Amino acid sequence: MIALKRSIALICVVIAWPLLAAGYLLPLIELKKLKFFTDTPSLLSVIAGLADEKDYFLASILVVFTLIFPISKLALLSALVLSPKSQFAPITKWLARLGKWSMLDVLILAVSVYAAHKSGLASAASQPGAWCFALSILLAALAAEFIPQSPQKTAQSSKESAANQTLSTRDKFIQAD
Numbered sequence: 001m002i003a004l005k006r007s008i009a010l011i012c013v014v015i016a017w018p019l020l021a022a023g024y025l026l027p028l029i030e031l032k033k034l035k036f037f038t039d040t041p042s043l044l045s046v047i048a049g050l051a052d053e054k055d056y057f058l059a060s061i062l063v064v065f066t067l068i069f070p071i072s073k074l075a076l077l078s079a080l081v082l083s084p085k086s087q088f089a090p091i092t093k094w095l096a097r098l099g100k101w102s103m104l105d106v107l108i109l110a111v112s113v114y115a116a117h118k119s120g121l122a123s124a125a126s127q128p129g130a131w132c133f134a135l136s137i138l139l140a141a142l143a144a145e146f147i148p149q150s151p152q153k154t155a156q157s158s159k160e161s162a163a164n165q166t167l168s169t170r171d172k173f174i175q176a177d
Contacts, residue, residue: 005146010081012143016074016136023133024067032123042129065104070137073098077143095144 027040041049043066050059073095080091 006081009077009143009146012139012146013074013077013081016139016143017078019132019136019139020070020074023129023136026129026132027127028129028133030125030127040127043133065101066133069098069101070140074136074140077140077147080147081143 024043028043031039047059047062
């Protein structure tokens with residue numbers, strides 16, 4: 001069972017890497033203004049455009065949450081999947097918990113598309129870059145769920161349950177007196 005979980009996690013990580021790269025390079029959104037002008041920026045070009053417009057705060061937020069965070073998460077997942085022992089169980093739990101924050105970028109993109117539709121100034125549609133990025137984030141979250149926990153932790157939890165059972169048995173004897 002552990003080998004199957006590790007294999008699923010490995011497949012998810014291997015597929016997530018090229019999808020993440022495609023999410024950075026392919027167009028994220030197609031904006032049509034006045035039916036004549038079309039713009040299809042990629043994630044990297046959006047960050048570069050924000051930096052060119054001297055909006056460093058927003059550019060740095062995008063760098064942290066769309067570049068550094070997903071790349072470091074996938075690198076850590078790759079190390080966990082390829083390590084011979086499941087000695088990093090606490091890290092795996094944190095990766096699973098932090099996975100939901102990766103979806104923040106996908107949410108921001110969806111809100112941007114909706115806002116462009118409602119503004120009337122431009123029409124917007126998601127493009128393959130957004131789909132690849134979202135799928136990469138989902139596969140990374142799935143991989144974090146499938147990385148097996150360490151055998152030491154399961155042995156420790158079984159010792160704790162045995163100790164609790166011994167205490168409850170002792171309590172029954174005390175109550176019988």
